[in-house]
Amino acid sequence: MVSLEESNKIVAAIKSVSTYDFSDYSEKSFRRRIDKILEDFRMSVDELISRILRDKDFLEQVVREITVNTTELFRDPELWITLKYRILPRFQQNKSIFIWHAGCSSGQEVYSMLILLHELDLFDKAKVFATDLNTEMLEKAKQGEYRYRFNMNYLDNFDKVIKENPYNYEDKKDVAYEKYFDIDKKHDLIIMKPFLRNKPVYRKHDLVNDKNIFYSKFDIIFCRNVIIYFNTKLQNKVLEMFSSNLYRDGYLILGAHESILGPVANNFERTKGIYKKKSY
Amino acid sequence: MEQYKAVIIGGSAGSFQVVTRIISSLPKNYSLPVFLCLHRLKHVRSGFVEALSIKSTLPICEPNDKDPIKPGIIYLAPANYHMYIELGNKFSLSTEEPVNHSRPSIDLSFISAAYNYKRKLVGVILSGANKDGAIGLKKVKENGGLTIVQDPNESQVPTMPNACLQVMKVDHIFSTNEIIRFLNKLG
Structure with missing residues (x-):
């Protein structure tokens, strides 16, 4: 080494x-x-x-x-199932939902969330922002085209999250993939529909140097498997920034095996990788 | 035997029952941490810890990034992450690209553990259908640690133990019973 x-x-x-x-x-x-x-x-x-x-x-x-650019459609289905049944329904009465994907990489997580929001009739009131350090990754995210063969395993995740209900096995919803993306096997592509591609605001953002660059606070911030590559000092700085830019009762969603170790943990209630900002 | 401070076990296809037997045999007051790096099928990503816990006398957990390592705990590499054992006795996880189509990669876990524990490490490779783990076990040996493979004749899928035997001189080729007896003497 x-x-x-x-x-x-x-x-x-x-x-x-x-x-x-x-x-x-x-x-x-x-x-x-x-x-x-x-x-x-x-x-x-x-x-x-x-x-x-x-x-x-x-x-x-x-x-x-x-920088590590791993991202998958509906990575960790359990998280998306929790979002679907336990978290997003709380926003039904809100006029808007502000969402930030920090470190969005090539965008699969952004599209997963857009699809879920659409299924729950929350798509129109969602304001979606996505950032990454890397402009090339942002371009890929905007393009919304992915290799089919490499990603086909993740279609199982789509089925688990969107079509099935783990709390009621008889409750199955038949949602065609074509509602959200086209599969072009000949060119080995999954192509996201334009109404999904055009929704988010993409910006270059460096978690090391930049504060919140949007003129808004957020209801949900995703930052999954990004801060595992930071030391504890930088982790704390970034987590403080997220915490102060979340609304009360807002959610910070980290990777399944990431945790908040510093004092900023006191601002949150934790269930697995999901941190809810306390309201006091 | 007191020189050893940690055990790391790698396995893939055909290793689940062996792992279950090993961890159910370890005593309650076992004094070493045990790291398990196992390839899992995509559809058994969750529920794996629970399945192993039923049989285990020691607590089993999938560590979070930067968690400290404690003795007497069995640590299972979380699905879809690489698990590194770092200096300062803590874990670090990463979502870097799969190595040999595997995440977790047995090689990466073994190499980091070998570097951290040097001659105080025992590395064990069990049944499996690919070559992951061979380079890692070799590093354990190069750093002075002790190396064991499951007897290929007994392994359900012998590719992984055989791959180790091809690249290095392993200290012991053991049956499951011998592995159990040996690990019990350590802590």
Whole structure:
């Protein structure tokens, strides 16, 4: 593995030519990503640094490789089932629902939520914002096109969340995929319908540097499996920012195996990866 | 035997019953943490901890990111995450790309544990249908730890133990009963 000293040099090089600051990323996970990059590009640490310093496009590519971009349609069906039956129904009487997907990557989670909102007749009152560090990922999210073969397993998740009711096995709803996306097997594509694609506001946003860039607070903030790559200090800073930008009784949704460790945990009531902001 | 401070077990197809037998045999006051890194079928993602817990005398949990490691607890790598054992005795989880089509990756868990515990680690590879774990077990050995594979003749699917035997000299080739006896002597 690259040494801590080498890794610090890389962080400093990136910082000197961009606004990206990886100083408070989880040290081990940052070094593992660097190892992978050195291997993939067949480079030495010195070569990596000198290319970062002179080649902007390469730098963006490196940043994209450092950040982990895993996302799936309806990842963790249990979460979506909880949203469907226990959380979203509470918003039926609201005039609007403000939702922020922070670290949305290529957008599968955004589309999952849009589909669920639509099924629950909450689509029109939802204001949906999605951000990521990476502009290329944002473009993918906006495009809403995914590889069919790679994603077909996740259609089971769609069935579980949208068609079935785990609390009542006889309650089955026949929802055609075509209501929300077209499947083009010939071109190996899943293509989201335009009414879903056009709904969210996408913006570039860096959780390390930026505060809330929207002129609104939120009812639900998603930030799943993003802060696991941060150290505790940065985690706390980001979680404080989320907490102060949530309405009372709003929800912060982290990954299934992430937890809030710092004092900001006191602002929330927790059920698994779902944190509800206390109303006092 | 007192030198050992942790046990890590990797398994895939055909290992569920073996794992169940092993964890049901460990005594209540077992003094080591036990890490389980098992490939799971996509449809048994949830309920797995519950299924194992029924048979286990020790508490079983799927750790959260940055949770501290405690002795006498069986830690199961959560579905769809890689589980690393880090210096400072804590876990870190990641959603990085699958390795050898696997997330959790047995190799990644074993490599991180080998680096953390060095000669104080016991690594065990059980039945499985791919090669995941072979590089990891080799790292355990290179860092001075003790290495065990389930006897391929006894394994339901011997590919994984055999893959280990191909890349390294394993310390012990044990039947399930021998693994149980050995692990019981440790803590």
